[in-house]
Amino acid sequence: MISFNKPYFTGMELYYMQQCIENKQASGNGYFTKKCSSFFTEIYNNKRCLLTTSCTDSLEMTGLLANIHPGDEVIVPSYTFVTSALAFVREGATIVFADSRADNPCIDETKIEELITVRTKAIVVVHYAGIACDMDNIMAIATKYNLLVIEDAAQAIDSYYKGRLLGSIGDMAALSFHETKNIQCGEGGLLVVNNDRFSKRADIIWEKGTNRSEFFRGEVNKYGWKDTGSSFLPCEFVAACLWAQLEAxxxxxxxxxxxxxxxxxxxxxxxxxxxxxxxxxxxxxxxxxxxxxxxxxxxxxxxxxxxxxxxxxxxxxxxxxxxxxxxxxxxxxxxxxxxxxxxxxxxxxxxxxxxxxxxxxxxxxxxxxxxxxx
Ligand SMILES: Cc1ncc(COP(=O)(O)O)c(C=O)c1O
CATH class of the missing domain: 3.90.1150.10 (Aspartate Aminotransferase, domain 1)
Structure with missing residues (x-):
């Protein structure tokens, strides 16, 4: 039988995981998390890049950061994975479903404007199969109506729009490292925060609603409860596995x-x-x-x-x-x-x-x- 997918392992995954054990560092935001984050920070123009436990979690973070409330509308293509919409439904949003283009499943950018109302807060675009949506037109619409753009770049690692890396164009972006993706660590994800106005809050939401990231960076001498959040960061074993993949x-x-x-x-x-x-x-x-x-x-x-x-x-x-x-x-x-x-x-x-x-x-x-x- 020819399988549909076989996750590839480079051979370095176990070695790096072993290092986590030898260094007695298992929880998140340690050596390998930082190595992966630096890799992404470099390719994403020094923007805040946070490893997460899945693209779904990254999308949920965007729902929190976008401050979605009941009554808000979010435009999402209908032809996508459940969590491109669910992340916003959890915050009470009404999803306004958009059609795909005739020539590929990306959102039909010519039909977005007619879906916008006074309640619209954000547009979610999905770069299907790593094929870019028409981002210039989408960003122009978002600017005209003061809307956020969230790139669901689950499948879009190492793909570009007019020379710009996918995930670097919208206000925020979510990538997946699920075992079906080009680069994988079983379950894993990335949040890219391109709009600086969300970066500080992203750190807090990522770290269970606390300012522990600031504490670890030595910017404050104690940390505590600051905001909403969850445990969005992966453990070091996951980051170690991802690092082996990123190297390859x-x-x-x-x-x-x-x-x-x-x-x-x-x-x-x-x-x-x-x-x-x-x-x-x-x-x-x-x-x-x-x-x-x-x-x-x-x-x-x-x-x-x-x-x-x-x-x-x-x-x-x-x-x-x-x-x-x-x-x-x-x-x-x-x-x-x-x-x-x-x-x-x-x-x-x-x-x-x-x-x-x-x-x-x-x-x-x-x-x-x-x-x-x-
Ligand atoms: C477009 C899209 N968004 C989000 C996800 C969810 O990714 P994850 O499994 O990392 O949560 C997927 C999963 O394949 C996807 O295809």
Whole structure:
């Protein structure tokens, strides 16, 4: 069976975790947390970068930092993971669901303005498959209406918009290091705070509502309860694992891109089914996918691949069609968001992981070509 995903370990993870044990440093914000944070601080223009236990936690931090209250509205694409919306629902927000673009699942920036009301507080954008949303247009809308922009960059490590690293453009950004991502530590995440007005509070929310970070930096001689917050920081073992991966970022990305290119070249006969990567965006080889013509064809495709020992997968279900939304807001459930619904029904993701062999990619390619020939 060709797996859909196999988390890759560089070989240094255990060695670094062992160092945590030898140095008797297990809780968070220690040596490896600082090494990972410095890595990100450097690539994110010296902005505050906080390691978290998941992208979901990072998104929850953005919900707290954005001061979302009941009655506020947050615009979120429907074609995304649950927690892109849940992080704001927890704070009482009403989610206003946006459609995707016709050529890729990123939010349709031309439809955002019509969703804005006096209650809108923030726009969440999701860089699907590491493909950048059209950030210049989105930031211009946000500036015009004085809204926050939160980048859900869960899949977007090492990807760019017009030369700018994804996660560096909105007011805040959240990345994921879940084992399905290019760089992984089992479960892990990052919060990037680009808008300096949130940095100090981010430290406090991260450290369980206390100013312990200031204390550790020697800026105060005792610390205490300052604000809301939670235990968002990972332990040192997680950070040690992540550090091993960050050291290998270039190598990992090089191989993933080779695999992605093999798919891209091998499947040229179905290139009309590919997502578009606009000129302003780069490809970080997070995933390789294509679109079937219908849900029925997608079901047949997934079964055919499984019968041929290939684990392929669909991706998100539309959030506006979820049971949760149906209970909360029937009007949202009834919405028609045709592009998002098409991606939910028709998208197929193919196996892609660092240790995948060329001959396995070729095997998958041949099976798909044969499916469409038949
Ligand atoms: C777009 C998006 N946002 C958020 C998440 C949540 O990430 P995590 O599992 O790190 O909480 C995911 C998970 O895959 C995702 O795809």
């Amino acid at each position: 970022l270039e190598t990992i990305q090089k191989r993933r891109k080779q695999i992605w290119d093999l798919y891209h070249e091998g499947l040229q006969s179905i290139k009309d089914r590919f997502l578009s990567i606009p000129n302003y965006a780069t490809n970080n080889a997070h995933l390789f996918c294509f679109l079937c013509d219908s849900l029925e064809e997608r079901n047949r495709m997934l079964k055919y691949l499984r019968d041929n020992k290939i684990m392929a997968s669909f991706h998100y279900l539309c959030l506006h069609k979820s049971e949760f939304v149906k209970k909360q807001s029937f009007a949202s459930f009834e919405l028609s968001l045709p592009h998002a619904e098409r991606y939910a029904d028709c998208l197929v993701r193919l196996p892609l992981y660092y240790e995948m062999e060329d001959k396995e990619v070729e095997y998958v390619v041949n099976k798909i070509v044969r499916f469409y020939k038949q």
